[in-house]
Amino acid sequence: MTVPAPKQSGGKPVTMLNSLTESDYHFIRDLVYEHSRINLGDGKRELVFARIGKRMRLNGISSPEAYCELLRSTQGLTELGHLIDVISTNHTHFFREYAHFEFLQQVVLPEWRNLATGQRMNVWSAASSSGEEPYSIAMALDRWMPRLNLDLDWRILATDISSRMLDRAREGSYKASAVEAIDRDWRSCFNKEKVDGELQYRVKDHIRRKVSYHQINLLGKKVPKEATFDLIFCRNVMIYFDRQTQTELIARLQAALKPGAYLMVGHSESLGGIDHGLRLIRPSIYRKTP
Numbered sequence: 001m002t003v004p005a006p007k008q009s010g011g012k013p014v015t016m017l018n019s020l021t022e023s024d025y026h027f028i029r030d031l032v033y034e035h036s037r038i039n040l041g042d043g044k045r046e047l048v049f050a051r052i053g054k055r056m057r058l059n060g061i062s063s064p065e066a067y068c069e070l071l072r073s074t075q076g077l078t079e080l081g082h083l084i085d086v087i088s089t090n091h092t093h094f095f096r097e098y099a100h101f102e103f104l105q106q107v108v109l110p111e112w113r114n115l116a117t118g119q120r121m122n123v124w125s126a127a128s129s130s131g132e133e134p135y136s137i138a139m140a141l142d143r144w145m146p147r148l149n150l151d152l153d154w155r156i157l158a159t160d161i162s163s164r165m166l167d168r169a170r171e172g173s174y175k176a177s178a179v180e181a182i183d184r185d186w187r188s189c190f191n192k193e194k195v196d197g198e199l200q201y202r203v204k205d206h207i208r209r210k211v212s213y214h215q216i217n218l219l220g221k222k223v224p225k226e227a228t229f230d231l232i233f234c235r236n237v238m239i240y241f242d243r244q245t246q247t248e249l250i251a252r253l254q255a256a257l258k259p260g261a262y263l264m265v266g267h268s269e270s271l272g273g274i275d276h277g278l279r280l281i282r283p284s285i286y287r288k289t290p
Helices: 022-036 045-058 064-072 076-087 099-112 132-147 163-171 184-189 243-256
Strands: 120-125 153-160 173-175 190-195 198-203 211-215 229-233 257-264 278-282 285-288
Touching (some): 045 064, 045 076, 076 163, 099 132, 120 132, 132 153, 132 198, 153 163, 163 211, 184 190, 229 243, 243 257
Parallel strands (some): 120 229, 153 211, 229 257
Antiparallel strands (some): 257 285, 278 285
16 A cells, blocks of 8 residues: 655655565664664554654655665755654643642642742753643643742743754644643633634743743753752653663753752653652652752
């Protein structure tokens, strides 16, 4: 079976081959690991073939072998960024794993009440994807801090390895189905708008302005290293890394936390077996020693 594809400039359609050889898969797997530390393992060949299909069509390439040759060529570095974009998993939704937001409201914010008025509180959403996580944090802080009479400035740094996801996040505009799935009370943080005749919800400007987006590879050179953040969300990221990479990542996150600050990981993740120097507060919630 062939996969429909756009026509090339010469007018002939690109007929996609529907297989990925083991050697081509190993090349792509190792390349992705080298540049992103995402560990695809040995069982993701079909997933990788499905993910690279769009890139092959956009480049007018009919076979994975030819796509691998593109990655090896002088244009390969540019294409590598697109490859990591499509390989990265970007499933997310507003107020995902809500227990973390309850902890923010019930524990973290009351502790911040003891801080000096006007102090700047910094939050890092370390794998922000299309923006649902950092905007959820921003909506929560925008609503709950005044209720607790917290007169503190705050900002959210949102980072991701995918430039495509970051572009979507900066827009702050989401399908109605994504927003109408959350509690009705939170929908007041959005404005309704029509985009190409379709109803969408856009995060209100005063909330979007609190979030800044930057492309960062968490295992690359450009990552915060000093004790900068009062709270870090790095959820559902470690599951794609091997233990060595997990250890390196947690060390970097720990270094970026201020003393007494909190790290939240995904509910399916654990720091067990990793030498991290953080104290387990609740499942998936850790604290740096004050």
